[in-house]
Amino acid sequence: MVPRDKEDWNRIFKGGVAAGVFGGIVVALFGVVANVLEGRDFWAAFKGAGAPFLGERAMQPGFDSTAVIVGVLSHMAVSIAWAIPFAMLVYGLSRGATLVSSVLWGFIVWVGMYYVVLPMVGLQQIAASVPVGMAIVEHVIFAVAVAVGFLPYQRLKMVLPAH
Structure with missing residues (x-):
């Protein structure tokens, strides 16, 4: 591992x-997009992450400004919480290796969210309501997007052997 300053x-x-x-x-x-294509309320994509704080209110159909704000802020906090460890792990890798690593990270995030985080906050019913394949795809898309978002910050360091 390359020393970090x-x-x-x-x-x-x-x-x-x-x-x-x-x-x-x-x-x-x-x-x-998935909600619209499946005929569900598209606001759910913005409110769902607020359910640990707002309970059933976050799951009601339609627009609710408080639920949207809480949901979006919660969603972003969780996204950042998964992205920082990814950045720590891949920092210094090539851009290609960063992108390839993100696919594995997507599986890790899926397992962590569906078997640890969601049950921990009492939302195991959400995990159970999404088909496994779709859940994996969603989390891999997230992780690849995280990798793409991290690429401008990626630093490749050459460590030359001492002579």
Whole structure:
């Protein structure tokens, strides 16, 4: 592993936040499209992440400004929380390796969300309501978007052997 200095950690953190926001936006848009195509309320893509704080209110159909704000902020916080560790793990890899690593990260995020985070906050019914294949696809799309969002912050360092 390449030693990391303060500048590296700043790039990792800033890049992780930016990547998390980008990944969160991409997966929210994916959720909107999926909801519309399946004839469901598209607002659910913006409100669902607020359910641990708002309960049933976040699950009601239609627009609710409080539920949308809480849901979007919660969704972005969770997205950033998954993106920063990804940035820490892949920092210094090639751009190609960063993108390939994101596919594996998508599976890790899916397992973490569906078998740890959602049950921990009492939302296991959400996990159970989404077909496994669709859930995996959604999380891999998120992780690839995170990788793309992190690429501008990626730093490739050459460590030359001492002579």
